[in-house]
Amino acid sequence: MAPFVIRRLIGMVAVLFGVSVLVYVVFILVPGGDPAQRMAGKNPLPANILNIRKKWGFDKPFYVQYVRMMQKAGNGLIGKHGEYDILTSFQNRQNVVHEIKRGIPATFSLCIGAGFIWLLFGVLVGFFSAVTAGRWSDRLITTFALIGVSMPVAWLAVVLRYFLAEQPKKPIFPDGEYVPLTADPVQWAFHLLLPWFCLSVLFIGFYGRVLRSNMLDAMNEEYVRTAKAKGLTRRRVLLRHVLRNSLIPIVSLFGLDFAAVLGGGAILTETVFDLKGVGWYAAQSVGDLDLPPIMGVTLYGSFFIVVFSALVDFMYAFLDPRIRPT
Numbered sequence: 263m264a265p266f267v268i269r270r271l272i273g274m275v276a277v278l279f280g281v282s283v284l285v286y287v288v289f290i291l292v293p294g295g296d297p298a299q300r301m302a303g304k305n306p307l308p309a310n311i312l313n314i315r316k317k318w319g320f321d322k323p324f325y326v327q328y329v330r331m332m333q334k335a336g337n338g339l340i341g342k343h344g345e346y347d348i349l350t351s352f353q354n355r356q357n358v359v360h361e362i363k364r365g366i367p368a369t370f371s372l373c374i375g376a377g378f379i380w381l382l383f384g385v386l387v388g389f390f391s392a393v394t395a396g397r398w399s400d401r402l403i404t405t406f407a408l409i410g411v412s413m414p415v416a417w418l419a420v421v422l423r424y425f426l427a428e429q430p431k432k433p434i435f436p437d438g439e440y441v442p443l444t445a446d447p448v449q450w451a452f453h454l455l456l457p458w459f460c461l462s463v464l465f466i467g468f469y470g471r472v473l474r475s476n477m478l479d480a481m482n483e484e485y486v487r488t489a490k491a492k493g494l495t496r497r498r499v500l501l502r503h504v505l506r507n508s509l510i511p512i513v514s515l516f517g518l519d520f521a522a523v524l525g526g527g528a529i530l531t532e533t534v535f536d537l538k539g540v541g542w543y544a545a546q547s548v549g550d551l552d553l554p555p556i557m558g559v560t561l562y563g564s565f566f567i568v569v570f571s572a573l574v575d576f577m578y579a580f581l582d583p584r585i586r587p588t
Contacts (some may be wrong), residue, residue: 525563
């Protein structure tokens with residue numbers, strides 16, 4: 263177990279380093295990516311651009327700028343202050359780490375609630391679809407699953423917000439925005455019901471289809487026929503043998519999907535419902551070609567992806583005793 267954890271930690275550092283370098287190089291090379299020129303405003307004097315470039319260190323080699331940016335990100339994490347000591351936005355001079363921390367509650371609330379919904383209903387849809395394979399109920403479930411997979415999240419969010427929150431004289435749901443859990447737990451959940459549903463619909467259909475296929479394949483395996491021959495009940499065979507082994511790919515999908523959504527993959531949902539989470543912050547930063555926030559959000563998302571990929575390996579070992587992290 264110890265070698266596995268050590269390798270995972272080394273891999274995590276390597277992935278974060280590689281992603282940060284790649285993002286930095288891409289945005290340095292992108293046309294119009296000179297931050298000094300953007301910070302100087304419209305129609306700046308050349309002297310102003312040179313002054314900003316020197317003050318912020320943009321005249322240094324790109325690798326020196328990269329190291330300084332990473333140092334500033336670390337200073338922000340440990341609580342240092344000062345415009346030139348921490349990672350700040352080139353556009354509005356805001357503390358990037360502080361802005362990400364401010365958006366985390368909304369993003370976590372959205373992703374945890376939606377993740378619970380899509381995992382629960384995805385498993386239920388896949389299980390009942392596999393158990394009733396070939397019947398009218400299976401066809402009905404499959405049809406709804408395909409409809410869910412086919413609907414773009416942004417389109418669904420706009421339609422639901424318009425008809426359920428904006429258009430009616432007496433709206434059924436609130437018109438977006440985020441209410442902190444500590445302020446009012448009831449309103450917190452009420453404001454997130456539509457975003458939860460919109461974000462989870464696609465995953466429910468996809469997970470249901472994957473689990474159905476896995477379970478139908480597992481039902482024809484020899485260990486399942488052996489369990490039936492021993493006289494085990496159908497319920498026990500389905501739950502302990504078929505479902506348990508079929509969940510292994512679902513665990514892998516959920517770990518990576520949840521990490522991606524938590525790391526900013528819920529951009530469209532947060533933007534439509536004006537939740538102002540990390541995804542919304544990332545969308546604003548990309549639109550402004552603001553490198554420090556993009557770098558901070560990218561590292562934030564990469565961290566969750568590598569952490570959840572390690573947790574997936576541990577869940578593999580729990581679901582299938584033949585798998586052991588070594």
